[in-house]
Amino acid sequence: MVNGVTKIYNGIEVRKMEILKIKNIEKYYGSKNNVTKAIDDLSLSVKEGEYVAIMGASGSGKTTLLNCISTIDKVTGGNIFIKSKDITKLRKNDITKFRREELGFLFQDFNLLDTLTGYENIALALSINGIKHGQISQLIGDVSQVLGIESVLNKYPYQMSGGQKQRVSAARAVVTKPSLILADEPTGALDSKSARELLTVFSKLNKEMKSTILMVTHDAFTASYVDRVIFIKDGKIFSEISKGDKGRKQFFNEIIDVVTLLGGELNDVI
Amino acid sequence: MMLFKLALKNIKKSVRDYSIFFFTLVIAVSLLYMFNSLDAQQAMMEIEGSKSATIEMLTKILSYVSVFVSIVFGMLIIFSNTFLIKRRKQEIGLYQLLGMKRRKVLTIIALESVIVGMGSYGVGLLTGIFLSQFMSMVTAYMFRVDLSIYHFIFSFEAFKTTTFNFFVIFGIVIILNSLTLSRFKLIDLFNARKKNQNITNRPKFISILVFLLSISLIAYAYYKLFHGGITVSSASIAMLVSGAVGTFLLFYSVATFFTIVTKRNPKLYYNKLNCFVFKQISSKIRTNVLSTTVVNLLLLLTIGILSLSLAIIDSFNSDMEGINLTDVSFTNYNLSSTFMTDITTHPLFVENVYEYVDYKIYEADINFTEIMLEDVMEKYTDDFDTMILEQSKNNTPNVLKYSDYKRIIEVQGGEARTLEKGEFLIICNAQFTYKYINDFYSTKPNIILNGVNLKAESSILEEVSLKNSVSKDVTGVIVVNDDVVNGLVILNESIISNFKEDIDEEMDQLLYDSFHNINDNRYLVITSYSTDEAAISTSVTLMFVGLYLGLTFAITSATVLAIGQLTDISDNKERYTILRQLGTENKLINKALFSQIAIVFLLPLSIAIIHSYVGILKFTSIIEMLLKVNMIGSVIKTAGFIVLIYGGYLYMTYMSTKKIININD
Numbered sequence: 001m002v003n004g005v006t007k008i009y010n011g012i013e014v015r016k017m018e019i020l021k022i023k024n025i026e027k028y029y030g031s032k033n034n035v036t037k038a039i040d041d042l043s044l045s046v047k048e049g050e051y052v053a054i055m056g057a058s059g060s061g062k063t064t065l066l067n068c069i070s071t072i073d074k075v076t077g078g079n080i081f082i083k084s085k086d087i088t089k090l091r092k093n094d095i096t097k098f099r100r101e102e103l104g105f106l107f108q109d110f111n112l113l114d115t116l117t118g119y120e121n122i123a124l125a126l127s128i129n130g131i132k133h134g135q136i137s138q139l140i141g142d143v144s145q146v147l148g149i150e151s152v153l154n155k156y157p158y159q160m161s162g163g164q165k166q167r168v169s170a171a172r173a174v175v176t177k178p179s180l181i182l183a184d185e186p187t188g189a190l191d192s193k194s195a196r197e198l199l200t201v202f203s204k205l206n207k208e209m210k211s212t213i214l215m216v217t218h219d220a221f222t223a224s225y226v227d228r229v230i231f232i233k234d235g236k237i238f239s240e241i242s243k244g245d246k247g248r249k250q251f252f253n254e255i256i257d258v259v260t261l262l263g264g265e266l267n268d269v270i
Numbered sequence: 271m272m273l274f275k276l277a278l279k280n281i282k283k284s285v286r287d288y289s290i291f292f293f294t295l296v297i298a299v300s301l302l303y304m305f306n307s308l309d310a311q312q313a314m315m316e317i318e319g320s321k322s323a324t325i326e327m328l329t330k331i332l333s334y335v336s337v338f339v340s341i342v343f344g345m346l347i348i349f350s351n352t353f354l355i356k357r358r359k360q361e362i363g364l365y366q367l368l369g370m371k372r373r374k375v376l377t378i379i380a381l382e383s384v385i386v387g388m389g390s391y392g393v394g395l396l397t398g399i400f401l402s403q404f405m406s407m408v409t410a411y412m413f414r415v416d417l418s419i420y421h422f423i424f425s426f427e428a429f430k431t432t433t434f435n436f437f438v439i440f441g442i443v444i445i446l447n448s449l450t451l452s453r454f455k456l457i458d459l460f461n462a463r464k465k466n467q468n469i470t471n472r473p474k475f476i477s478i479l480v481f482l483l484s485i486s487l488i489a490y491a492y493y494k495l496f497h498g499g500i501t502v503s504s505a506s507i508a509m510l511v512s513g514a515v516g517t518f519l520l521f522y523s524v525a526t527f528f529t530i531v532t533k534r535n536p537k538l539y540y541n542k543l544n545c546f547v548f549k550q551i552s553s554k555i556r557t558n559v560l561s562t563t564v565v566n567l568l569l570l571l572t573i574g575i576l577s578l579s580l581a582i583i584d585s586f587n588s589d590m591e592g593i594n595l596t597d598v599s600f601t602n603y604n605l606s607s608t609f610m611t612d613i614t615t616h617p618l619f620v621e622n623v624y625e626y627v628d629y630k631i632y633e634a635d636i637n638f639t640e641i642m643l644e645d646v647m648e649k650y651t652d653d654f655d656t657m658i659l660e661q662s663k664n665n666t667p668n669v670l671k672y673s674d675y676k677r678i679i680e681v682q683g684g685e686a687r688t689l690e691k692g693e694f695l696i697i698c699n700a701q702f703t704y705k706y707i708n709d710f711y712s713t714k715p716n717i718i719l720n721g722v723n724l725k726a727e728s729s730i731l732e733e734v735s736l737k738n739s740v741s742k743d744v745t746g747v748i749v750v751n752d753d754v755v756n757g758l759v760i761l762n763e764s765i766i767s768n769f770k771e772d773i774d775e776e777m778d779q780l781l782y783d784s785f786h787n788i789n790d791n792r793y794l795v796i797t798s799y800s801t802d803e804a805a806i807s808t809s810v811t812l813m814f815v816g817l818y819l820g821l822t823f824a825i826t827s828a829t830v831l832a833i834g835q836l837t838d839i840s841d842n843k844e845r846y847t848i849l850r851q852l853g854t855e856n857k858l859i860n861k862a863l864f865s866q867i868a869i870v871f872l873l874p875l876s877i878a879i880i881h882s883y884v885g886i887l888k889f890t891s892i893i894e895m896l897l898k899v900n901m902i903g904s905v906i907k908t909a910g911f912i913v914l915i916y917g918g919y920l921y922m923t924y925m926s927t928k929k930i931i932n933i934n935d
Binding site for chain 1: 536537539540541542543544545546549550553844845847848849850851852853854855856858
């Protein structure tokens with residue numbers, strides 16, 4: 001089952017595949033008498049090459065959603081398709097293999113192994129995929145050029161700045177050429193300069209390496225770099241806006257408008 | 271009361287951390303109890319007389335050893351407690367931040383220790399009492415006595431010793447705790463968890479230099495071992511110091527060496543989780559150099575003590591076989607003229623003996639240098655050989671008349687060799703001199719004794735004993751036809767006898783009382799009963815002391831490693847979470863975990879095996895001077911022991927760390 005949409009790019013017809021399709025998922029916590037609905041009948045889809053952000057206040061269910069997509073958590077009901085494969089039906093061993101081959105991860109606190117150098121951290125993602133040594137150096141060479149991290153490859157995480165760590169972490173996420181990159185507040189632990197640099201790199205990855213990125217953030221500035229922003233409130237989709245041909249500044253203002261509408265904690269992000 | 275509740279809650283909360291501390295204490299207490307409960311075990315057995323004297327002596331020895339064992343366990347408990355406190359610094363800091371007085375915080379920590387300590391003391395004591403019931407079976411077997419009907423035993427002596435030692439150790443732990451904690455600053459307590467893991471790479475050439483230095487220091491220690499290192503001298507100090515320092519430096523440099531070697535092979539290095547595993551291993555080795563060295567030395571002690579004591583027991587027992595072929599022997603070293611009548615007319619002797627033989631030992635008129643050719647003596651260059659040969663150079667061999675020899679063998683129930691006129695033969699069964707004499711005799715030499723030219727009867731030494739003894743002690747007796755001894759000086763005379771009934775405890779005592787001093791003439795009385803008893807008492811003593819120390823050292827070393835691994839892995843749990851996030855299969859992660867733990871355990875063991883191999887080589891060569899040693903059997907037994915205890919700890923550590931890293935799954 002391939003759900004395709006047709007778009008016109010410079011007069012050429014391109015079929016864009018849906019990388020991620022979420023259908024009516026629910027996630028409940030708690031006992032029978034006291035149920036918390038973290039995600040309540042939510043559906044969305046992300047197409048190949050798209051750069052999407054999910055925004056919401058803390059407790060809105062955005063991290064739960066990300067965990068369910070990344071197979072770290074299980075849904076209570078509904079289906080999640082990644083490349084038309086229903087990941088809610090996967091067995092434990094297949095999940096590990098799926099995660100390794102199809103998904104790339106980025107975390108707020110980088111999650112680099114502190115005992116390994118930058119190079120080794122990236123290499124590990126490849127070697128557990130069974131990629132041989134000869135190819136590893138080639139692949140790392142390519143990705144580190146795009147991300148501008150050649151100078152820190154031989155450094156240990158404690159010798160790098162936050163921005164460098166996150167870019168190494170990004171390199172680790174994209175080097176295996178996953179179908180989908182999931183980023184959980186990737187700029188959360190960075191200062192504004194590093195955050196801006198990282199986001200520029202992300203855009204580059206999205207444009208040049210055709211990576212599909214799904215990012216969770218509560219920061220409007222970060223969100224303004226993406227193609228499409230989905231807003232979540234109380235486990236449901238609240239609204240959705242696309243950048244289209246607008247400039248980043250204008251898109252940022254639109255995001256702020258929605259945030260204001262959403263109310264709550266998101267107000268303090270500017 | 272509030273503080274007590276808080277302490278109890280804290281224990282519940284950090285039950286995993288406390289479990290290591292708890293088990294260490296339980297093992298210490300139960301071992302202390304078990305090995306001190308011999309006096310009570312005795313009650314279950316039909317033991318009297320000299321055996322109970324042995325037990326009394328053994329109990330005393332074991333209580334002295336217990337002091338040493340307590341010190342070792344005390345250090346282990348302090349070590350594990352330090353780990354415990356380190357892990358809870360932040361929590362302790364929080365109490366103070368919330369306004370709790372330092373004194374109160376210290377009270378909470380002390381209370382926690384007391385609760386856990388009391389619990390483990392109780393459990394340990396119960397375990398010890400339970401296990402000592404089984405241990406009495408081992409004791410009975412070792413003493414070769416039957417267990418009388420089973421009844422529950424409790425040793426008050428063991429209880430006293432255990433309690434005393436435990437509370438001394440424990441008191442020290444609590445005092446040390448309070449001292450360390452009261453010195454901490456609040457800021458340090460808070461930053462304790464934020465460890466700055468600096469993986470500074472030492473320059474390669476320095477590591478290689480240190481590595482080479484360590485190898486040469488160890489080689490020097492080995493050299494010293496074979497050149498005077500086992501006597502109390504400067505050589506032995508040089509050996510111990512260079513051996514310990516060399517081992518320390520070896521562990522210090524081996525991590526970098528390991529990294530260099532593995533990095534040389536990128537195919538291996540960048541395969542699956544290898545680069546992670548290699549880094550884990552080298553960082554583990556690097557940060558634990560001191561504890562690895564200590565563990566190594568403890569293992570060396572375990573292997574050395576166990577294998578040597580087992581070997582001595584084994585060779586001692588096999589040495590005893592076939593040397594006490596008569597029931598009682600009497601020897602007259604002081605050449606009292608009334609020896610024969612004193613013994614043979616004594617009513618006890620007349621009443622109980624049904625056959626006996628008397629014989630005299632003469633002194634040869636030539637010494638060893640004159641008999642044995644110089645080149646036989648020059649063949650041995652080892653320091654011990656030269657020492658022995660040098661000292662016995664001017665000694666004169668003993669001589670026995672052929673007719674006496676024949677009667678001795680007859681009463682022993684053996685078969686005597688025939689000696690033609692103009693021939694001699696040599697009796698020798700002492701390991702001490704066997705090889706030199708055999709070298710000499712196997713060439714079928716000629717000698718001139720008392721002016722008579724004699725030739726060897728054969729090229730094979732006669733290996734019999736003459737009188738009762740606790741070991742093979744015939745160092746070389748020349749047997750010649752009766753006429754050759756005319757005019758030689760008599761050294762001593764003996765009577766060997768067989769009794770109508772087996773010698774028992776009572777008879778043994780009676781014989782000693784009646785014969786060891788007759789009208790101020792002192793005679794040596796040795797019964798087959800007393801030699802058996804001596805053998806048992808030596809074996810049992812060696813066995814118990816060896817096992818006690820072996821268990822203590824093995825458990826201590828394994829616990830040190832287990833604590834290190836458990837705390838390290840739970841501190842760095844997130845590393846394994848990251849691996850899982852990257853999509854690593856559990857099987858691979860577990861394998862990585864196992865290799866890490868296995869290497870941490872096996873590295874000190876492998877070096878200890880090499881050290882002990884060299885050490886055992888040397889010690890065997892010394893023991894072989896006196897006893898024939900079968901090292902292989904005891905080495906296999908020791909290996910089994912190590913696999914059981916050390917391997918058991920390795921396995922348990924692996925299983926519990928696996929649980930730790932899978933906890934968020």
